[in-house]
Amino acid sequence: MPSYLPASIEPKWQAFWESNKTFKTVTDATKPKYYILDMFPYPSGAGLHVGHPEGYTATDILARYRRMLGFNVLHPMGWDAFGLPAEQFAIETGTHPRATTERNINNFRRQIQSLGFSYDWDREVDTTNPGYYKWTQWIFLLLYETWYDQAGKRGRPISELPIPPTVAAEGDCAVRQFIDSKRLAFQAEIPVNWCQVLGTVLANEEVIDGRSERGGHPVIRIPLKQWQLRITEYAERLIDDLDLVDWPDSVKKMQREWIGKSDGAEVVFPALGPLGQTETIRVFTTRPDTLFGATYMVLAPEHPLVDSLTYPSQKVIVNTYREQTSRKSDLERTDLAKTKTGVFTGAFAQNPVNGVKIxxxxxxxxxSGYGTGAIMAVPAHDERDFEFAQTFGLNIVTVVQPTEAWLEKTGSTRENLTEAYSEMGEVIASEEFNGLDSLTCKARITDWLAAKGLGKKRIHYKLRDWLFSRQRYWGEPFPLMHEIDQAGNYTGRIDPVDIEDLPLQLPELEDYKPSGRPEPPLGKAIDWVVVTKKGRSYRRELNTMPQWAGSCWYYLRFIDPQNPNAFLETEEEKHWMPVDLYVGGAEHAVLHLLYSRFWHKLLYDRGYVSHAEPFQKLVNQGMILGETEYTGFKVNGAWVSAKEVDFDGGVARLKKKHIETDKIRLAEEMVEKKGEFFVLREDVNIRIDSRAYKMSKSRGNVINPDEVVNAFGADSLRLYEMFMGPLEATKPWSMRGVEGVFRFLGRVWRLFVDERAESVGLSPAVNSEPAEKETLRLLHKTIQKVTDDLDGMRFNTAISAMMEYTNYLTPLASKPRAALEPFILLLAPYAPHLAEELWSLVGNQKSLAYEPWPKADRTLLVADTIEIPVQIAGKIRARLAVPPGLSHEELKAAALADPKIQALMIGKSIQKAIIVLDKLVNLVVA
RNA sequence: GCUGGAGUGGCGGAAUCGGCAGACGCAUCGGACUUAAAAUCCGAAGGGUGGUAAUCCCCCCGUACGGGUUCAAGUCCCGUCUCCAGCACCA
Known part of the structure; x- marks a missing residue:
């Protein structure tokens, strides 16, 4: 019985593509290029889950489609294989991370290849391969050898850095320190996020609510000397250049907010210390227009002036407060946001505009980390300051006139606000600035301050410099050496490893466990650490790079993956860049994409790449959830309605009483929908919780793609993932849905193959007779629809169209090749194995991978008759079967000739007739 | 709290520009084929405790909720609720 058996078709074609190098990409300048990229995966030990192939299938479909359209397509895949999980796993199991990484990569590659993606595997990259990380280290050195010219707004070679004469006069050591302080990669002692459990520092971006993004371990702030990358120099360009790319607005917005530009002024407040000394407090404000309303100042507890400004009488209370806050984690500091705390230092400052003591x-x-770590507090116009002033009974002075509507809504008066008025408005109680609108006043007051030397215009960013060093083993070593003198002490001189000595390979280590202290494990590689070069002795830098390093530039290496002499060849870069379409998860909206853009701009400034932005169009695929779960609740064996229960997927508790309830997983047959909710079939008063959850090991709802391929084949998995719904949407998995598309592929198979025959062969119904007019019309309609939907990445509706066409063809006794063969090509990007099989079955020798994409003939799309609904007062009362292209008058006449309409028109007259050609007739009657 | 996105049958979803709501698929039901079952093929189906002898046909209601604009609203406007995601003392 030659039924549709993916298990026999799919491996055959995968082997064919591999041995024929069908998808090997050769740069061809005569064709338009299309670079379509997936976010390469971290090869975890758990293997692929069904979320991975969602994006991969979308890009594969488009890659195959573009090839058929005649594009020179680059579609590569690789591995982001450095990083914490491999190392954590290695530590737990005692296997070397290189071994687990290799095993995981092999498993991922096997799984990905079993899905029939058309990657050019000759371009595979692996960030842990020394041939790859050689160039990661090279780019790091480029950062090290670059300074940012703010005037020219670009990174320039460090050799071009102008040395101020005063520095030059101080000698070589001062010059070296000056240069080091300007490099884009630099060392600084700063408070960093230290994670004891992971044994490493983390970037701000890797800390969520005071815990590590990976593993959720607590993070504390300690000062440490660390390597940082000066991403802040690029802040402005990272914001501005978002205008150049076709990305989802949400991602652009997230990046803009992460960079967090705010425009304002720095203002200087003189303050009187307890010893009679005058200290200067600098504050940053975005509202200099409210300066007259500043009634007190606040310093961060860590502010350097706190000690010298605290009066003896306040010493104890201030020190106690500082100690308390230092013990709080960032998490606690934000969690307790509801009530504001603080203490008075005893000191007063002078408001520079009116001399008032505050x-x-x-x-x-x-x-402490934002702005200057100090603020001028304007309680009337800032919510936080208002709350603080209320708590401690501080003055509130209104200097922007609230609108009448606002005063009424909040029950405030100008003299007595019930909450802060943070809108712009007319400036009052501000002497010479009275009557100005906030915006004008902001500029005027800033100019006024600048003229008096009391302040200046200032732009601040939330973005911090990128903490780039990690105290872990499994990462790229820094290609830097610290000089030591004969006694073994550091001289302060740092030299980069010579380019010809790259890659600087990771030393072999027996024990790569983090020590739990900030000393990196690489220090244990005694032989590796000490180097003598050109007569100088050095100790190597012991930190390693964060996981983001390798993923910052992999899209460039794919262009020229084996090049031993350069990270990529210029002409190749010019041909392929930028990436035309980049598809991946929304979780990388900030981190990876921001870091990559930063590195790309460095490479651009230094002349190594030809575009300011790497990724022209970005699409985030949505998450695939587990199958929908129906959960009922029981207390002491008795059902409890879901409306009585607090339940978010984890523990279920009775509302108010906090008694934990039992959770019962219910089969679909046991529940039914009643009104808005699901209820128990046996007792409709018991409401049931119904929702789909994120796939997770602990919940046990993870779908392994291997299982799906074994049961239904790769084509069914691909097709189902695309058929589930829009690519960007979050959607629940359904194994029955996979079965549905599998049945569809079976129907396609049977269009060609007679299942009752002895062996696989073309069905006798398939013939070379000309197709009927209606068949051709539907074929071309399908071609049109599938093509349009591919261009718009609406894969689900394209598949629907192909299903409809198949449903039309199935009952036909005669199946002309002219109706079938173009259809194989339409289906090919989605279900490539089946399509190749059918293509060869109808007599083709070659793969269809480069067959020209079918073109819709518009002249064939016109139907003989179309149906026009006729409405009376907006309600459909009849349908007309008419030829297309009738005029207004003809349509109106046809509508009025309809017996049903005539019956309804008795005793009425037409007020107005709205006629949309070939669409509808609407009669307004009286 | 702020900022996005979403809410359509039993379920996933479609309706791309204000013009026939529910395409396509799942689940369900009926029929054909079969000794029987599976598979396959054909067909039905938003709700109505509305009219009718009737499965034909007609009528009413229906896109989270309440209003509005319009000949016409899932789509536009105003307000409310719920869910998801991101941010969260950034001065």
Whole structure:
């Protein structure tokens, strides 16, 4: 019985593509290029889950489609294989991370290849391969050898850095320090996020709510000397150049907010210390227009002036407060946001605009890491300051006139606000600035301050420099050496490893466990650490790079993956860049994409790449959830309605009483829908919880693609993932849905193959007779629809169209090749194995991978008759079967000739007739 | 709290520009084929405790909820609710 058996078709064609190098990409300048890229995976030990192939299938379909359209397509795949999980796993199991990484990569490759993606495997890259990380290290050195010219707004070679004469006069050591302080890769002692459990520092971006993004371990702030990358220099361009790319607005917005540009002024407040000394407090404000409303100041508890400004009488209370806050984690500091805390230092500052004396407080709602770590507080116009002023009974002075509507809504008066008025408005109680609108006043007051030397215009960013060093083993070693003198002490001189000595390979280590202290494990590689070069002795830099390093530039290496002499060849770069379409998960909206853009801009400034932005179009695929679960609740064996229960997927508790309830997983047959909710079939008063959850090992709802391929084949998996819904949407898995598309592929198979025959062969119904007019019309309609939907990445509706066409063809006794063969080509990007099999079955020798894409003939799309609904007062009362292309008058006449309409028109007259050609007739009657 | 996105049959979803709501698929039901079952093929189906002898046909209601604009609203406007995601003392 020659039924549709993917298990016999799919491996055959995968082997064919591999041995014929069908998808090997050769740069061809005579064709338009199309670079279509997936976010390469981290090869975890768990293997592929069904979320991975969602994006991969979408890009594969488009890659295959573009090839058929005659594009020179680059579609590569590789591995982001450095990083914490491999190392954690290695530590737990005692296997070397290289071994587990290799095993995981092999498993991922096997799984990905079993899905029939058309990657050019000759271009595979692996970030842990020394041939790859040689160039990661090379780019790091480029950062090290670059300074940012703010005037020219670009990174330039460090050799071009102008040395101020005063520095030059101080000698070589001062010059070296000056240069080091300007490099884009630099060392600084700063408070960093230290994670004890992971034994490493983490970037701000890797810390979520005071815990590590990976593993959720607690993170504390300690000062450490660390390597950083000066991404802040690129802040402005990273914002501005978002205008150049076709990305989802949400991602652009997230990046803009992460960079967090705010425009304002830095203002200087003189303050009187306890010893009679005058200290200068610098604050940053975005609202200099409210300066007259500043009634107190707040320093972050960590602010350097706190000690010298605290009066003896306040010493104890201030020190106690500082100690308390230092013990709080970032998490606790934000969690306790509801009530503001703080203490008075005893000192007063002078408001520079009106000379008023205002008290200086310390409070942990002011962050040491942002702006200057100090603020002028304007309680009338800032919510946080208002709350603080209320708590401690501080003055509130209104300097922007609230609108009447606002005063009424909040029950405030100008003199007595019930909450802060943070809108712009007319400036009042501000002497010479009265009557201006906030925006004008902001500029005027800034100019006024600048003229008096009391302040200046200032732009601040939330973005911090990128903490780039990690105290872990499984990462790229820094290609830097610290000189030591004969006694073994550091001289302060740092030299890069010579380009010809790259890659600087990771040393073999027996024990790569983090020590739990900030000393990196690489220090244990005694022989590796000490180097003598050109008569100088060095100790190597012991930190390794974060996982992001390798993924920052992999899209460039794919263009020229084996090049031993350069990270990529210029002409190749010019041909292929930028990436035309980049598809991946939304979880990389900030981190990976921001870091990559930063590195790309460095390479652009230094002349190694030809575009300012690497990724022209970006699409985030949505998450695939597990199968929908129906959950009922029981207490002491008795059903409880879901409306009585608090349940978010984990523990279920009775509302108010906090009694934990039993959770019962229910089969679909046991529940039914009643109104808005699902209820128990046996007792419709019991409401049931119904939802789909994120796939996770602990929930046990993970779908392994291998199982799906074994049961239904790769084509069914691909097709189902695309048929589920729009690519960007979050959607629940359904194994029955996979079965549905499998049945569809079976129907396609049977269009060609007679299942009742002895062996696989073309069905006798398939013939070379000309196709009927209606068949051709539907074929071309399908071609049109599938093509349009591919261009718009609406894969689900394209598949629907192909299903409809198949449903039309199935009952036909005669199946002309002219109706079938173009259809194989339409299906090919989605179900390539089946399509190749059918293509060869109808007599082709070659793969269809480069067959020209079918073109819709518009002249064949016109139907003989179309149906026109006729409405009376907006309600459909009749349908007309008419030829297309009738005029307004003809349509109106046809509608009025309809017996049903005539019956309804008795005793009525037409007020107005709305006629949309070939669409509808609507009669407004009286 | 702020900022996005979403809410359509039993389920996933479609309706691309304001013009026939529910395409396509799943689940369900009926029929054909079969000794029987599976598979396959053909067909039905939003709801109505509305009219009718009737499965034909007609009528009413229906895109989270309440209003509005329009000849016409899932689609546009105003307000409310719920869910998802991101951000969260950034001065």
């Amino acid at each position: 008290p200086i407080w310390i409070a942990d709602y002011v962050l």
